[in-house]
Amino acid sequence: MNFFQNIGKFIKEKILSRLTSLIMxxxxxxxxxxxxxxxxxxxxxxxxxLQVIGAVVVPFQTGVNEVGKFLFTNEQERxxxxxxxxxxxxxxxENNELKLRNNDLLSxxxxxxxxxxxxxxxxxxxxxxxxxxxxxxxxxxxxxxxxTIDKGSADGIKINxxxxxxxxxxxIVTQVGINYAIVETxxxxxxxxxxxTRNGNLNCIAAGSFKTSRTNELKLTNIAADxxxxxxxxxxxxxxxxxxxxxxxxxxxxxxxxxxxxxTGSGTITTAVDFTRLNHVLVITTLKEELE
Amino acid sequence: xxxFKRFAVVLMMTLVNFMLQFILLPKIPYLxxxxxxxxxETVSVGFLYGKAIGLATGVVCGLLTDILGIGNPGFYTLAYxxxxxxxxxLSERMESEVLYVLFVLILLNEILLxxxxxxxSFLIGKHFSLGSYLPAVFxxxxxxTIVSFVPVYGILIFISKRWNLRVNKGEVKIV
Numbered sequence: 329m330n331f332f333q334n335i336g337k338f339i340k341e342k343i344l345s346r347l348t349s350l351i352m353x354x355x356x357x358x359x360x361x362x363x364x365x366x367x368x369x370x371x372x373x374x375x376x377x378l379q380v381i382g383a384v385v386v387p388f389q390t391g392v393n394e395v396g397k398f399l400f401t402n403e404q405e406r407x408x409x410x411x412x413x414x415x416x417x418x419x420x421x422e423n424n425e426l427k428l429r430n431n432d433l434l435s436x437x438x439x440x441x442x443x444x445x446x447x448x449x450x451x452x453x454x455x456x457x458x459x460x461x462x463x464x465x466x467x468x469x470x471x472x473x474x475x476t477i478d479k480g481s482a483d484g485i486k487i488n489x490x491x492x493x494x495x496x497x498x499x500i501v502t503q504v505g506i507n508y509a510i511v512e513t514x515x516x517x518x519x520x521x522x523x524x525t526r527n528g529n530l531n532c533i534a535a536g537s538f539k540t541s542r543t544n545e546l547k548l549t550n551i552a553a554d555x556x557x558x559x560x561x562x563x564x565x566x567x568x569x570x571x572x573x574x575x576x577x578x579x580x581x582x583x584x585x586x587x588x589x590x591x592t593g594s595g596t597i598t599t600a601v602d603f604t605r606l607n608h609v610l611v612i613t614t615l616k617e618e619l620e
Numbered sequence: 621x622x623x624f625k626r627f628a629v630v631l632m633m634t635l636v637n638f639m640l641q642f643i644l645l646p647k648i649p650y651l652x653x654x655x656x657x658x659x660x661e662t663v664s665v666g667f668l669y670g671k672a673i674g675l676a677t678g679v680v681c682g683l684l685t686d687i688l689g690i691g692n693p694g695f696y697t698l699a700y701x702x703x704x705x706x707x708x709x710l711s712e713r714m715e716s717e718v719l720y721v722l723f724v725l726i727l728l729n730e731i732l733l734x735x736x737x738x739x740x741s742f743l744i745g746k747h748f749s750l751g752s753y754l755p756a757v758f759x760x761x762x763x764x765t766i767v768s769f770v771p772v773y774g775i776l777i778f779i780s781k782r783w784n785l786r787v788n789k790g791e792v793k794i795v
Binding site: 365 | 638639642643644645646647652654671672684685687688690693694698701702705708737741743745746747752753756757761
């Protein structure tokens with residue numbers, strides 16, 4: 329008994345009293361570096377016990393998100409000044425009709441439409457099973473274009489599942505907690521999606537970047553200078569990608585130009601999805617690796 | 621009792637700032653970037669309450685950003701832990717608190733954080749180029765963070781004075 333008491337006393341005096349903030353800092357740093365190295369060497373399924381934090385905070389997030397939806401509804405758009413002026417002219421025409429409608433009814437109708445569209449998309453996706461999810465956290469870190477959804481491993485969500493909505497491809501699940509998941513969107517800088525034209529003849533890469541992420545655009549790369557890819561062509565995900573399912577709509581080619589070297593071409597793509605106004609999404613629970 | 625009050629205040633502020641940065645503020649149309657409230661919070665708390673509480677706040681803010689923001693545990697936690705500790709360390713060695721010093725402090729912290737992000741993003745499988753990072757991410761965020769630092773720090777120092785949560789510290793001067 330005396331022996332254990334001595335050990336307790338020893339721990340208290342020699343270790344706990346010296347556990348200063350500097351030592352804590354070193355411990356935190358070592359743990360963080362270890363976590364980062366694990367992710368660096370083993371990219372995909374690095375699941376950490378820290379996800380417990382998610383289980384606590386996610387219910388709060390859901391609640392605050394509801395408040396946010398109330399404050400900043402879907403009706404507000406992000407437009408430039410010239411676009412806004414055009415819009416005003418349009419809106420004045422429609423003004424009389426719109427006055428008749430009740431505001432509450434309008435927002436309800438918008439949500440209804442969105443869900444209906446998702447349902448249609450679900451039917452169109454056909455072979456793929458999917459789960460509907462709501463976005464509860466937005467891209468709060470400017471460096472990354474990611475968001476949190478309210479479905480997690482408890483609902484069958486896994487890493488590398490594709491996320492879409494009625495309009496087209498949104499992104500891919502990169503981390504899963506019990507009741508939430510993080511989705512990395514295709515407009516994030518450094519994100520590459522191999523794309524092809526609708527008939528599958530021409531291949532290219534659709535890449536996200538800082539310059540284009542705020543305008544719902546992607547960079548178009550890896551095409552030949554004399555490529556038959558022309559503006560207004562529709563691009564879908566190709567068969568070659570190891571993470572993205574084939575034939576999901578990415579968007580339309582906006583511009584194409586020949587690079588300075590004269591051998592390759594590049595351009596921009598307008599995404600089918602409006603990333604500034606996302607609320608509900610579909611997670612396709614079929615993984616690409618399962619298809620092969 | 622003071623310790624408990626401090627804990628409660630810091631925890632509440634952290635949660636409120638997290639909700640603002642990750643849920644409410646990104647919903648505002650026309651906003652080019654989101655202010656980094658987690659950084660403002662860490663710097664404020666570190667500067668007000670010293671390195672131990674600064675470190676703890678940094679870890680919590682970092683974990684929230686990592687786990688619910690970007691999904692890469694460890695990346696921001698490492699940075700914020702050092703920022704919280706560093707600011708606490710600095711404040712313990714500074715006699716007076718002049719307001720412009722605080723602005724220089726948040727500016728320096730923001731610059732250091734982004735240098736860290738640019739240098740170490742390869743660990744989470746990203747490569748950012750400085751040319752597009754600077755105008756598209758860094759500058760808007762820097763401006764908004766400096767602006768939002770005023771209310772975050774202001775609220776914290778108001779509560780601290782009201783409840784006498786700080787000891788042995790002088791008055792805050794404007795110039």
